[in-house]
Every structure is written in C-alpha cells, then in structure tokens.
Amino acid sequence: MTRVGLVGLGYWGPNLARNFDDLGVLAALCDLDAELRARFAARYPEVRMYADYDELLSSETLDAVVIATPVPTHYALARRALEAGLHTFVEKPPAMRAAEMEELVSLARARDRVLMPGHLLLYHPGVQRVKALIDAGELGEIFCIYGNRQNLGVIRRDENALWSLGVHDLSVILHLLEEEPVEVSAHGTAFLTPGVEDVVFSYLRFASGRIAHMHLSWLDPHKMRKITVVGRDKMVVFDDMELERKVTVYEKGPWQPANTYGEWRTRTGDIFSPRIPNDEPLRLECEHFLRLVEEGPGDGREARDGLAVVRALEALQAELDDARS
Helix, strand or coil, X not given: CCCEEEECCCCCHHHHHHHHHHCCCEEEEECCCHHHHHHHHHHCXXXXXXXXHHHHXXXXXXXXXXXXXXXXXXXXXXXXXXXXXXXXEEECCCCCCHHHHHHHHHHHHHHCCCEEEECHHHHCHHHHHHHXXXXXXXXXXXXXXXXXXECCCCCCCCCCHHHHHHHHHHHHHHHXXXXXXXXXXXXXXXXXXXXXXXXXXXXXXXXXXXXXXXXXXCCCXXXXXXXXXXXXXXXXXXXXXXXXXXXXEEEEEEEEECCCCCCEEEEEEEEECCCCCCCCHHHHHHHHHHHHHHHCCCCCHHHHHHHHHHHHHHHHHHHHXXXXX
C-alpha cells in the first residue's frame, strides 16, 4: 500500500490530510509549528509526526510526499523530495520561475517519479464536463474564454492576486485549449499592500487565434468563481458558486449576415444544465495522484501542464513588473 507523508498543516494542509487519511494512505505529517503538530497528533494518533522535513524524507517507509507549505517554499521542498526518490504532489504553483519548474520536471523524469501540481479545478466534475463538451465539438469553433475570480478578501501579503487566484483559472484555460499563449499582457494595482497587486486584469492570445481574459481581485462586492467559454455554435458557463447549476450550456451564437443590411444576426436556442456529479474535487485529485504513484508517471503530462502554467504566470508577472516600474 502507498504510504504518504504530508508537510504543511496550515491553511490547506488539513484538507489534504483528511482526504489522504480517508483513503488509508496517510503515514506521516510534518510542520515546524509545535502547536499544530500536537493538534494533529491528537486527530491522527497512528500517524507519525515530524518537525524536521529532512527526517521525514529519510524515512524508508514513505512512497510519496505531499507539499502544502507557503508558495515561496514549494520549489525547494519539491526538489528535495524528488532527490530523495519520492513521488511528489505539490500545491499550486510548484515553482515561481519557469527555470525552476523545468528543473523539477527534468528531475522527476530522470528519477521516474510522479510530479503532480495541485491544480484542483482540473478534477472538478464541472470543469471535466466543459472539457468533454469542447472535445466533442458541441460548442463548435472556440473563440474565447474568460474567467472571473473575485472576492472581498482574503488579502495576502506574500503573493498577489495573479499568483493566488489566477493560477486556478489559468490552469483551466490552458487545459481547455490545450495550447500555451504566444502573447500576454497584464495590468494591476496594489491598493492595500505596496508591491502586492490585489486587482489584476490579464489577457492571453494563442497561436490558434483564440484569446482569453482573467479578472482577478480581492476587492469586489461579489464572490465570483466563474469561467465562460464562447464557441461559434454554443456557449458554456462553469459557475462554482452555484449549488446545483454548476454548468450551463447556452445554444447561442452568431448567425450568417442578413442579406438585406449586411449585419450579423444572433441565434438563440435552448438553455440547459447537465447533471454534474457532486464528488469532492479534492478527493478526486488525491485519488488521481495515488493512481499515478501506483501505475507510474506515464508521459508526465501533469508535470508538463504545471510547467505551462508557471511559464504563463511568469510572463504575466513580468508584464505587471514592467507596468509598475
């Protein structure tokens, strides 16, 4: 049986610990905070607790490591896990520079180990349904995708809205289109914390001619988690804030120009919401990681997808830096 060690018991780590424990594979937990270690030792009495990450890595009983620490630490911790010969699941983003992510991908390939970034939304049944609609040609030619990820808070001081919020929508956009952008632009402003943009607008253009846009903000009266895909024949909206209608398909699109006055008309048809399973995306993500550990990394698609996201994030951040300077 696969045995997993998890490092980082702060914001997201407890959710990962719960899922891997429910799956019967949680063997070790690690955190620098003694109070957190004591709290989780009481919750998981059969799981070994570590204060030292290197000691956890040296354990001969582990097959895989899950990293849920602050973003700036991801690259170094993931590299050490792979060097120790352990399959590695690392929360998003696994690195903050494309060169670092390329190093992780190469290291995982050389060691024949899984390197899987925590792109949670890719395992959401709603996003998977949208992908299936696109792949089946139900929407026709895809024109554009835009994402809205806004809320009032949480205001972060160590990462801006692009790296904290944008990584979610960016991973979905690249997954749906299956190509990387050839041109990006980004504009943002740090209203609350100097140097940390809390509002970001970004644009991506692809070689296919398709475009994408992301509106990312911690300063908004509405909590929005929405992605819209516009096709020639149909349009679809994934809205994670909806309790029941996670995915809505609109039979709307441009029609041929009217012969009389030469303008495009619109075609409007049915609107329907397909049934979406209520499975927890995080559980599905954890199960996928365990399958990779058991069966092998295969072609390393997950790691390469993570590299594509980091490349796009780095390019968008460069645009923000240029605008700030």
